[in-house]
Amino acid sequence: MLITDAGRSVELKAKLFRGLAEASRLGILEALRDGPRTVSEIVSMTGLTQPNASNHLACLLGCGLVAREPLGRFALYRLADERVGSLLSLADEVLSEVARGVYVCPRYETDDREHPVAARRGR
């Protein structure tokens, strides 16, 4: 953990990246890249369960990464800002040109290839 003074803002920035650092949340953000979606649309696009998706959406909302617009009994979510999309695009670049195929942190790699939950879900 950081003890320097500059470390303060670092911690905040790390938290921002945490919003993007997980397949479920990132999948939601990707789903929102070309337009607002309702929760159920997001659910079917990502394969997440509804409570799980709502949970992550609440997290992304609190973090200011997405915006919410109530719409009757629906709720429209959209990216809060185009910069969020830019982060995703830039990540795509880094991923394809810099980190390339190399990018598999062998460290902290379990056995997996398939998340136990997804596996149990039958695919």
Next chain:
Amino acid sequence: MLITDAGRSVELKAKLFRGLAEASRLGILEALRDGPRTVSEIVSMTGLTQPNASNHLACLLGCGLVAREPLGRFALYRLADERVGSLLSLADEVLSEVARGVYVCPRYETDDREHPVAARRGR
């Protein structure tokens, strides 16, 4: 978790962000923003213990975010690409202009009522 086919690349991208999603690793990357550093320099800049820093460096190296150059009994680390620095800069922007003060994911917040960072910053 994502079960779609596109989910594969999402998972990879999430992993990329994971490299940036933690104060220790992010602090290391910030320390490398203005030039290569040896491990002990990084250790004193970040306040991390040496094994911990080495561990994260190995992770960042495997992920292709930093590059390593052996130098006698030292080891120089640098950002692998300027795009990594760009990601950090863009994150700064998002943080200051978009997520602003709002950015406190109250969800998954352990004890407190105030974000530890903002609180300790004296405001």
Next chain:
DNA sequence: AGGTCATATCAGTGGCCACTGATGTAACCC
């Protein structure tokens, strides 16, 4: 009103992983 649909929230569980302390390896010095 009662029923259904869309979403939100809750409690509990399990797994991942950040950290530490100890140890290993290798390069430099005398």
Next chain:
DNA sequence: GGGTTACATCAGTGGCCACTGATATGACCT
């Protein structure tokens, strides 16, 4: 050689948090 310095790796532990299943809220309908 022996000692020291710089770094890497290991084993073990603890905490955070993603997920599930159940339940709550609230909007719409007839």
